[in-house]
Amino acid sequence: MKAMILAAGKGTRVRPITYTMPKPMMPILQKPVMEFLLELLRQHGFDQIMVNVSHLAEEIEGYFRDGQRFGVQIAYSFEGRIVDGTLVGEAVGSAGGMRRIQDFLPFFDDTFVVLCGDALIDLDLTAAVKWHKAKGSIATIVMKSVPREEVSSYGVVVTDDDGRIKAFQEKPKVEEALSTNINTGIYIFEPEVLDYIPSGVEYDIGSQLFPKLVEMDAPFYAIPMDFEWVDIGKVPDYWRAIRGVLSGEIKNVQIPGHQVAPGIYTGLNVAVNLDKVDITGPVYIGGMTRIEDGAKIVGPAMIGPNCWICSGAMVDNSVIFEWSRLGPGVSLVDKLVFGRYCVDKTGATIDLQAAALNWLITDARHDPPTHSPLERQAIAELLETNAT
Numbered sequence: 114m115k116a117m118i119l120a121a122g123k124g125t126r127v128r129p130i131t132y133t134m135p136k137p138m139m140p141i142l143q144k145p146v147m148e149f150l151l152e153l154l155r156q157h158g159f160d161q162i163m164v165n166v167s168h169l170a171e172e173i174e175g176y177f178r179d180g181q182r183f184g185v186q187i188a189y190s191f192e193g194r195i196v197d198g199t200l201v202g203e204a205v206g207s208a209g210g211m212r213r214i215q216d217f218l219p220f221f222d223d224t225f226v227v228l229c230g231d232a233l234i235d236l237d238l239t240a241a242v243k244w245h246k247a248k249g250s251i252a253t254i255v256m257k258s259v260p261r262e263e264v265s266s267y268g269v270v271v272t273d274d275d276g277r278i279k280a281f282q283e284k285p286k287v288e289e290a291l292s293t294n295i296n297t298g299i300y301i302f303e304p305e306v307l308d309y310i311p312s313g314v315e316y317d318i319g320s321q322l323f324p325k326l327v328e329m330d331a332p333f334y335a336i337p338m339d340f341e342w343v344d345i346g347k348v349p350d351y352w353r354a355i356r357g358v359l360s361g362e363i364k365n366v367q368i369p370g371h372q373v374a375p376g377i378y379t380g381l382n383v384a385v386n387l388d389k390v391d392i393t394g395p396v397y398i399g400g401m402t403r404i405e406d407g408a409k410i411v412g413p414a415m416i417g418p419n420c421w422i423c424s425g426a427m428v429d430n431s432v433i434f435e436w437s438r439l440g441p442g443v444s445l446v447d448k449l450v451f452g453r454y455c456v457d458k459t460g461a462t463i464d465l466q467a468a469a470l471n472w473l474i475t476d477a478r479h480d481p482p483t484h485s486p487l488e489r490q491a492i493a494e495l496l497e498t499n500a501t
Contacts, residue, residue, distance in 0.1 A: 115221060116159040117211060118150055119298075120230035121167035121192050121204040126347045127231075129454040129462055135169040137230035138176065139351060142358055142369055142397055142415060143380075145176065146345060147230050149366070151183045157238040159226060160185045165210035167192040167202030190214050209316040211302075216312050221304045227318075229298035233354060235341035235365040236299065244336050245301040248276065252306050252326055254335040255299035257342050262287055267295035268319060276334045278327055281319075294337050297344070341365055348460040352449065355432050359395040359413040368397055380418060399435065421477040438477040450474055 124131030130139060137147035154162060162180065166173050166189050173189075180187030190213055193202040205213055211227070214220050224242060228234075236255065245253040256270050269282040271291045282291060296319065309325055310316055326333040343354045343363060357363035370378045374387055376394020383398050389406035396410050399418030407424035410416070414428050417435035422428065426439040429446040433439070437450050449456040455463045455474065465474055475481070 114159045114225070115161045115163070115223065116154050116226040116228065117163045117165070117214070117221075118147060118228050118230045119165060119207050119210065120147065120173055121165045121170075121202070121210055122231075123168045123202070123204070124231070126460075127345065127351060129456065129464075130348070130351070130451050131168070133169070133452070135166075135172050136345065138169075138172050139231070139345060140417075141233065141354060141366055143399060143418070144366075144369070146233060147173070147177070148183065149233055150228055150230065151177070151180070151185055151187075153234060153236065153238065154226070154228075155184045157242075159238070162187050163190060163214050163220060164188070164230070165190045165192055165204075165214070167204040170200060170202065190217070204315075206315040206321075207318040208310045208322045209314060211318075212307060212310040212312055212316065215304075215307050219304075221302070221307060223304065225302055225304070227300040227302060231345045232298060233341070233343040233345070233363065233366065234297070234299065236338065237340070241299075241336060241338060242301055245334070248332065248334045250301070250332050250334040251303045252323075252331070252333050253301040254278070254323075255297050255301070256294040256335045256337045257297050257340065258293050258337060259295055261290065261293050264290040264293055264295065270294050270296050270335045272335050276336060278323075278333045278335050280327065281323065283320075294335065297342050348449065348456055349458055352432065352458050355415050356413045356430075359397060359415065361395075368395075370397065370400075376412065419477055421481075423481075436477045438475045438479070438481065440473050440475070440481070443473055452476075 120137045122136060124136035127136055138145045162185050164187060170191055177187055190210060192204050192210060193200060226238060241255050254270055265284050265287055269285055269290055269292050270278060271280040272278050310322060341363065343357065345351045345354055358366045358368065368378045370380045373379050377392055377396050379398045380400030382400055383402050385404035386406055390404050391409040394412045396412040396414050398416045401418055402416055402420040404422045405424040408422045409427040411429040414431050416428065416433045419436050420433055421438040423439060423441045425441040427444045431445045432449045434451045447458045453464060453466045455465055
């Protein structure tokens, strides 16, 4: 069976991570989120998968290639052009991406599934497709119910008692929401839906195709399902996803590596003396990372591979990407470190280089800076001030 993963977006709300990494490649404990989607599709018999790519397309294509090692077949539709020898992404919208593939050569010739490439889901796709076919639907949205106080963060779907879609509300006020069922970005389509998408223009599924189907009174339905769904739309969402995996709240993602002590997991060849480092789980430490004696780590926390945490440094409820070196006295509480950027859990970002702080948190492959005890004390006081 056939499916499509939407992977062409720039991921502006997850910057700075998406400056150099497309959203579908964002790692959930070292495994790209899109890989989990491929596993789900394969589990339910979807083994022919189209992926539209644009922003940093080569990162996605280079990792997944033809899909063979994931037990599926993958092909890519690039949206963009070459400018001065460089690939420049020019996404054509989620619906436009489907239409572009179909215009190249009709690929979607039976019921197919479309998934957004930036969410962790554990869904019975087989049951959803069966319901879709039983309704005779041309398009079906898989919905999930959320607490009423959260509806203003999502697109709300309004249906009648039979599940037929009557209207949409985009991030309504809590008191104005007509439903607590939200659009999860998981869709089931019949090929005929492509007849309602114009060729050669940017066109969106949610804001253009779906309202058109409602206006036409097409057989357009939504099914509410109870399933695990972690939308990684913004940096705080990514933060919650990592915390959820480490704490065991997200059941369909296994913590990699080996459990070397209760709640402490490590990859290969991690240099750490657990008797001389203060670690409170749950914590994951990637392979070839060095944790010096006297460091402190408080979970939930993830430290990527090839990192270097110096003596006296503290990582508390934080996410540290690969090749990060935290100098002596650096105290990170509720922070995400990605290259030259330090992000708090609200998404506020500090460019360490622009702030002349890139010698505090550096690339572990660089020669480490040297500082006197007085300088180290000043560093600790500065970071403590920033943390508050």
